[in-house]
Amino acid sequence: MSPRAACRLESLGFTQVFDYVTGMADWTANGLPTEGQLAGVLRAGDAVQRDVPTCRLTERLGDVVKHVKAAGQNVCIVTSAEGVVIGRLRGAAFNADPDASIESVMETGPTTTRPDDALRELTEHMGARKVGSMLVTTSTGRLIGILYRKDAEEKLRRESPP
Amino acid sequence: MPTDISRDTVQELVAEGAQLIDVRPDQEFQEEHIAGAINLPLKTLDATTASRALERSRPVVVY
Numbered sequence: 181m182s183p184r185a186a187c188r189l190e191s192l193g194f195t196q197v198f199d200y201v202t203g204m205a206d207w208t209a210n211g212l213p214t215e216g217q218l219a220g221v222l223r224a225g226d227a228v229q230r231d232v233p234t235c236r237l238t239e240r241l242g243d244v245v246k247h248v249k250a251a252g253q254n255v256c257i258v259t260s261a262e263g264v265v266i267g268r269l270r271g272a273a274f275n276a277d278p279d280a281s282i283e284s285v286m287e288t289g290p291t292t293t294r295p296d297d298a299l300r301e302l303t304e305h306m307g308a309r310k311v312g313s314m315l316v317t318t319s320t321g322r323l324i325g326i327l328y329r330k331d332a333e334e335k336l337r338r339e340s341p342p
Numbered sequence: 343m344p345t346d347i348s349r350d351t352v353q354e355l356v357a358e359g360a361q362l363i364d365v366r367p368d369q370e371f372q373e374e375h376i377a378g379a380i381n382l383p384l385k386t387l388d389a390t391t392a393s394r395a396l397e398r399s400r401p402v403v404v405y
Contacts, residue, residue: 181365181366181384182365182404182405183344184384185363185365185382185384185387185404186344186404187344188384188387189344189387189392189396189402189404190343190344192388192389192392193398194392194396194398194402195398196360196400196401196402197344197345197401197402197404198344198345198346198347198351198352198355198360198401198402198403198404199344199345199346199347199403199404199405200346200347200348200349200352200403200404200405201346201405202348202349203405204366204374204375204376204405206349207349207352207376207405208374210349212349212353212376212377213376213377214374214375214376214377215374215375215376215377215378215379216371216372216373216374216375217372217373217374218373218374219374221374
């Protein structure tokens with residue numbers, strides 16, 4: 181919508197026109213100030229863990245496992261060089277042959293959500309489906325982090341009681 | 343061609359006096375909008391409304 185508005189303004193003679201294409205989704209995902217009836221509602225981006233191990237498809241599994249365990253983590257997200265989510269390593273993948281390919285042991289197409297999604301509805305949805313965590317990505321699929329249901333429930337309990 | 347900008351640039355431009363315009367419909371604006379933005383829905387954007395709402399001498403950021 182905003183690219184059309186920006187072009188329209190230029191056609192009306194405005195010469196300094198800038199387009200914030202990613203708009204509200206990007207703004208709210210980064211916790212920047214808003215106004216209005218829904219301002220202050222907690223979102224996925226408010227409870228996401230951003231410090232998440234990542235690896236590329238071309239890396240050696242044994243090296244990745246060592247790196248992830250050293251960081252005290254039990255999950256690793258497989259991304260492209262641009263940060264787009266390709267898959268996830270967890271559970272049995274960490275006990276596989278160290279020389280196995282990442283491709284052969286990763287889960288493909290993990291479920292993702294957007295950082296501006298309302299946290300309460302999302303957490304209820306995760307609870308109903310017994311989902312413990314969900315990847316949070318931009319609308320273009322780039323990894324932002326992992327939303328753990330226990331973190332989300334704790335955040336809601338502390339900051340937004342029903 | 344209008345320039346695509348990031349949120350950091352939005353904040354810089356607004357701090358320097360740019361006008362921040364939310365072009366979504368009124369209902370979405372009422373629900374939530376970027377602090378300090380004004381609403382000029384795309385459907386109502388024409389020479390008259392633009393002249394009334396905006397100053398030509400200052401940069402305009404739309405989203």
